[in-house]
Amino acid sequence: MKKPKLRELAEAIKSVIKGPYTTKFPKVAPEIFPEFRGKPEFVEDNCVLCGACEKICPVDAIEARDIVNDDGSAKRVMFRNYARCIWCSMCSIYCTVGDGDIFGDKTGIKITNEFDLSTLDISSSNEEIESELVVCEKCGKPITTKKHLLWLAERLGSKAFSNQTLFLTKMQEMGLSDEEMAPPREEMLREDLNKILCPNCRRSAMMAEDWGF
Numbered sequence: 756m757k758k759p760k761l762r763e764l765a766e767a768i769k770s771v772i773k774g775p776y777t778t779k780f781p782k783v784a785p786e787i788f789p790e791f792r793g794k795p796e797f798v799e800d801n802c803v804l805c806g807a808c809e810k811i812c813p814v815d816a817i818e819a820r821d822i823v824n825d826d827g828s829a830k831r832v833m834f835r836n837y838a839r840c841i842w843c844s845m846c847s848i849y850c851t852v853g854d855g856d857i858f859g860d861k862t863g864i865k866i867t868n869e870f871d872l873s874t875l876d877i878s879s880s881n882e883e884i885e886s887e888l889v890v891c892e893k894c895g896k897p898i899t900t901k902k903h904l905l906w907l908a909e910r911l912g913s914k915a916f917s918n919q920t921l922f923l924t925k926m927q928e929m930g931l932s933d934e935e936m937a938p939p940r941e942e943m944l945r946e947d948l949n950k951i952l953c954p955n956c957r958r959s960a961m962m963a964e965d966w967g968f
């Protein structure tokens with residue numbers, strides 16, 4: 756048998772004295788550093804369900820599901836599949852309402868230190884939050900959530916009054932405008948400009964107003 760090199764011998768002695776590097780997880784909880792990027796979670800109070808994180812997620816772990824019912828009520832559900840998530844934190848860094856601080860109190864998705872998500876119940880590996888969805892008064896297509904429109908109106912201040920969708924949503928929230936929609940009709944009239952419209956229908960209303968088609 757060859758004699759071990761001195762360096763290997765020193766390492767062997769050191770490891771006998773220092774003990775193993777590995778921990779007895781899950782029996783013994785490991786030490787977690789404060790900046791450890793673990794499980795992302797929606798913060799319901801901050802998130803406006805704008806859907807931007809769905810676009811930024813590199814593995815399609817987040818999905819914005821718009822549900823419009825026959826009675827006209829509508830909601831958006833933000834759904835996260837933890838089985839797909841790679842914990843990259845992009846959704847939190849680029850969150851619309853956040854300031855880039857993934858551990859801060861402004862973001863719509865906070866990054867926790869939690870990492871042990873092992874489970875036999877696959878249904879528990881999902882997360883979802885929901886909020887009221889605003890639909891176009893003309894075509895009935897989803898615009899965005901009421902929370903998102905109110906957040907935009909708040910950020911824009913008096914500039915929000917130049918957009919009737921933002922203005923009316925804000926007025927409705929303050930109880931200064933009727934929430935009941937008029938039954939939709941085929942042709943566009945000037946009064947349609949004063950409705951909650953999706954960008955396509957607002958463009959059509961503007962064209963009808965300015966150009967007559």
Ligand code: SF4
Nearest residue numbers: 802805806808850863
């Ligand atoms: S507010 Fe942030 S967390 Fe909420 S849907 Fe928009 S990007 Fe995602």
Ligand code: SF4
Nearest residue numbers: 812840841843844846
């Ligand atoms: S942490 Fe990364 S992979 Fe997970 S939901 Fe957010 S963006 Fe997607």
